[in-house]
Amino acid sequence: MFPEIDAGAFSGPPAATAIFTTVLTEGPVSRVALARRLGLSSAAVTKAARPLIDLGYLHELAATERSGPGAGRPASPLAVRAEREFFLGVKITADEVIGVVCDLRAQVQASARRPLDDPDVDAVLTEVGRLTDDLFGAFPGDRTRVHRLGLALSGDIDRSTGLVRYSPFLHWRDVPLGRLAAQRTGLTVTVENDVKALTAAEHWFGEGVGAESFALVTVGTGIGCGLVVNGRLVSGSHGVAGEIGHLTVDATGPDCHCGGRGCVESIAGTDAIVAQARHRTGRPDLTIAEAVGLARAGHEEVRRVFTRAGGAIGCAIAAVANLVGPTRIVVSGEGLAAYDLFDSHIRTSFERQAFGAAARCPLSIRPLPFEEWARGAAAVSIQSLVVP
Amino acid sequence: MFPEIDAGAFSGPPAATAIFTTVLTEGPVSRVALARRLGLSSAAVTKAARPLIDLGYLHELAATERSGPGAGRPASPLAVRAEREFFLGVKITADEVIGVVCDLRAQVQASARRPLDDPDVDAVLTEVGRLTDDLFGAFPGDRTRVHRLGLALSGDIDRSTGLVRYSPFLHWRDVPLGRLAAQRTGLTVTVENDVKALTAAEHWFGEGVGAESFALVTVGTGIGCGLVVNGRLVSGSHGVAGEIGHLTVDATGPDCHCGGRGCVESIAGTDAIVAQARHRTGRPDLTIAEAVGLARAGHEEVRRVFTRAGGAIGCAIAAVANLVGPTRIVVSGEGLAAYDLFDSHIRTSFERQAFGAAARCPLSIRPLPFEEWARGAAAVSIQSLVVP
DNA sequence: AATCAATACTTGAAGAAGTTAAATATTCGC
C-alpha cells in the first residue's frame, strides 16, 4: 500500500514509483511539471507524493525565485531527501575490491579499497565483508540507514537472482553471490555485471538522464558496452549483449582469442596495444604505461598503434550508433587513462563510419576511476529499492 | 469504454488490449492461460474479453480434445475472428507498387501490382489509389470491412504522423503521405519504413512471435535491419536505427558511397556484387542475374565474390547478435534470390564472429517476395488498430 | 450411478488508482 522502508522494496501505486524515479533522476520538479511529464492529473501527483513525503523520501523545496512570465502561485518543487537512505557499492576486480557509500542521489560519501589475492569464493566474500566494515567505519552519516549493498563484476550475471553464471577472471561458475553476500553482511544485496551497472548509473544519475536510449562504451583490457533502449537496459536473450569488443572491423586483421578475426579488442584492447607496441619497438617487456609514454613523447611507430586502436574503437561506436541510434554515447574506462592519444582518432573514425544522422549522436569521451564503477554498483542497488 | 470499430482505434481497458494482442499473436488461448501469461486474475480476463467477443473480434473455440493430465472442465479457448476486419497493405518501390489484402490475422486474401514510372507525389498517390481499387476488385470478402491501409517504403519515416521525412529513391522530402493517402482513399492510413514494417509483421505474425527481442536483416541493393528489443521496435533517436549496411567489416575494404570504408553494403550490396563480378569477368555489362548464373555454373572468380559478400553479411549479423542479443534473427530480402550462394557463408562467418553464447542465436535464412513486404505494411495497419 | 477431485469460468462486492471539477493558496501587475 504505502512505500515500505526496510526489507522489501518500494511498493505502492505505479504513479508513486514513477514520481519517485522522476524526482530522483531529474532533480527537483514541481507537481504540475511531474503531472505533465508523466501524463497524470496533478491531483494524482499530490496523492501519490504524500506518503513519499511522510516517509521522508521526498520533501518540498522552499518556493524558489520565479522564472516564468510572473503571475501565479509559485511552485513548491519536490526533491529527494538524499540522506534518507544510504547504499554500499562494491566493484570486484581480479586483484582488488573497491567500495563506496552513496546517498539516495548516488553521491559518494566515503570510499575504500582492499587488495584481493585469492579468487576463491570464500576469500572474496571475506574481503567484501571487511571492505563493508571499512566503509561503515569511514562513513560519517547515520549507519542505521544503510540496508543495501550492490556488487558489480565482469562476466555473465543474473541480476534477478544474484547468480554469477560465469566470471572468467575469477574462474567462477554458478556462484550464488547475492545470497552468500547477504548472509555475510546482513544487507539486501544486488549483483550486476559491471558494465551494465555503470550504464545504469549513467542512465539514472549521469549523462544518460532523460535519454530514451543511451550507450556506454568502456575501453580497457576488454572493450564493453552497456545499452539502454526504449528506456530499458538491454540484457540479451542468450546472456550476451553489448559485446562490442568482438565486432569485426578489419576482416584482414589479426586473429582474436575469441576465435574471430579483426575484432575491435584484438586491435584496441590493452593487451593488443601492448603486444603491438612491443613488436614495433622491439622491446619484449614494454608495459602499457611505457607505451603510452613513448607515444606521448612522439614515438611515431607507437603512436600509430594508438591511432589504429582509436580508429577501431570509433568504428565500433559507429556500429552502435548505426544499429540502435542512442540519444548519446559515453566512452570511458581504464584504457582512457591514455585519453589524449585516443580522443581525436575515435571521433574522426566515428564520424566517418556513422551513417547519416547517426553522426549527430553526441560523444562524451572521459576516463572514469574505479570508484565510479563501485558507484555503479550502488546505483543498481538504489534502482532495486525503487523498481523491484 | 468498449472497443470501437470504425474511425478510431481500439480503446478500452489496458487488459483488453493485452488480451487481444496475445490472442492475435499467440493463437487460441484459454482464459486461464491468458490470465497467467498477462499477470491478471481470470476474472479480469473474463470481463475484459466479453466486449471483444460481443463486437466480433474474438470468439470461443469449441472445447478441443483435452491434453493435460485429464481431469477438470475443458477450456474454451479464445480465438481471433480473422474475417472481422480486413486491411490493405502497399509497398512502394522505385518502379512498382505492390499491394495485398489481409485479414485480421495478417493472412493474405488477395494481391495486385502496378508499375510506377513517375516518382512525383501525385503520380504515386494516383497509382496507389488505382492499386487499392484493383485490390478491392480482387478481394472476395466483405468490402465494407476494410477501413485501413498501410503503406511501406524505404527511407526516413515518422510513423506517428505519417510523414515521409526523406525518401532517397523517390526524391521526396517532408511529404505528408499519410494525410494525402487518407484523403485520396478515404481509409485510415499508416505509413512506416519498409524494413520496420516487415519486422513488425514477423514480430507479430511470423517467426518473431513471443520473442522479447528479435532482428530481421534484409539483403538487397541496400542492407537493412529491423530490431525489436524488450518487446518494442527500435526507432533510433536521430531517426537512424538498424543501419547494418554501413557497419565496417573491413577497414582495408573499398570506399563506400556513404563516405565510410569497408561497409557491408560496399561488399555485399547488389551493386557492389555486380561491380565486382564485372571486374573479375571483364564484362562491363554483366547483370546480377548473369552473375548469379555464372556463380551457380561454377565460375570460381564470381563465386568468390558471393563468398566474400556472404562473409560480410555474416559479420554484420554477428554484430547484431553481439550487441543486442536477439532471441532469433531472420535473414531475408530480394538479394536472397541467390540464397543458395549465400547461406553457408553467412552461417560460417556468423558463427565465427558471434561471441560466446551469441552464436546460439538461431538464424533463419529465407527469401521473401515483395508481397511479404506489402503484408508488412498491412501488419502495421493491424497494429495501429490494436495499439494506437 | 453417485461421488469426488480437478480445472475452467463467472459473478458480485470491495478496493485501488486515477480523473474531473471545484475550492484554496499564493503570487504579480495594476
Add this chain to the structure above:
DNA sequence: GCGAATATTTAACTTCTTCAAGTATTGATT
C-alpha cells in the same frame, strides 16, 4: 486591494482489477 495567473488540494466519482465464493464440466473412484 483587486483580478488574472498559476500551483496545489479536496471531494466526488469512474474505471479497472482483485478476491472470494459460486457454477460448470470433465475424468477417476467407489
